[in-house]
Amino acid sequence: MKTSEIKFTVSLDENKLPVKIDWNASDANEESSCKSLMISLWDANENNTLRIDLWTKDMTVDEMKQFYHQCLLSMADTFDSATGETEAAKEMRTFAQHFGEKMELITKNNS
Numbered sequence: 373m374k375t376s377e378i379k380f381t382v383s384l385d386e387n388k389l390p391v392k393i394d395w396n397a398s399d400a401n402e403e404s405s406c407k408s409l410m411i412s413l414w415d416a417n418e419n420n421t422l423r424i425d426l427w428t429k430d431m432t433v434d435e436m437k438q439f440y441h442q443c444l445l446s447m448a449d450t451f452d453s454a455t456g457e458t459e460a461a462k463e464m465r466t467f468a469q470h471f472g473e474k475m476e477l478i479t480k481n482n483s
Contacts, residue, residue, distance in 0.1 A: 380409065382426060390428045407431040408439050437475040444468035 376398050383392040396403040408427035415422050427436065445468045452461035472478035 385429070390426050391430075393426060393428060407435060410443060438477055441468060441472045441475065441477050444471060 378397045379395065381394045382390050383394075385391050393406050393409060394403055395406060395409075408431050409424070411424040413422040414420075431439075445465065448461045448464035448468060451464060452458055455461075469478070469481055473480050
C-alpha cells in the first residue's frame with residue numbers, strides 16, 4: 373500500500389499567533405506557503421468532527437471572506453460527489469451565492 377504525507381509547519385510570534393504557514397506533500401517536490409487553512413477530521417470513535425482553523429496575522433478580512441466563500445462552494449461539490457445528495461448540494465450552493473453577494477464578492481444572481 374502506498375502512503376502519502378502532508379505536513380504543515382506553523383511559525384508563531386511571541387504571542388503564539390501564526391505568522392507563517394508552510395506546507396508540503398510527500399508526492400510533490402516543492403514546499404508552499406498559505407495564509408489560512410481549515411482541516412476537518414471525522415472522529416469515528418466519538419462520531420464527531422474535529423477542526424483546526426488557522427490563519428496568519430497578515431491575512432486580510434477581504435481575503436478571509438473570499439476564502440470562506442470558496443470553501444462553502446467546495447464543500448457543496450464534495451458533499452454532492454460523496455453522497456449523491458444533489459438537491460442538498462444545490463441548496464448549499466444557493467447559500468454560498470447569498471453569502472458571496474452579502475460579502476460583495478459576487479454580483480447578485482437574477483436567475
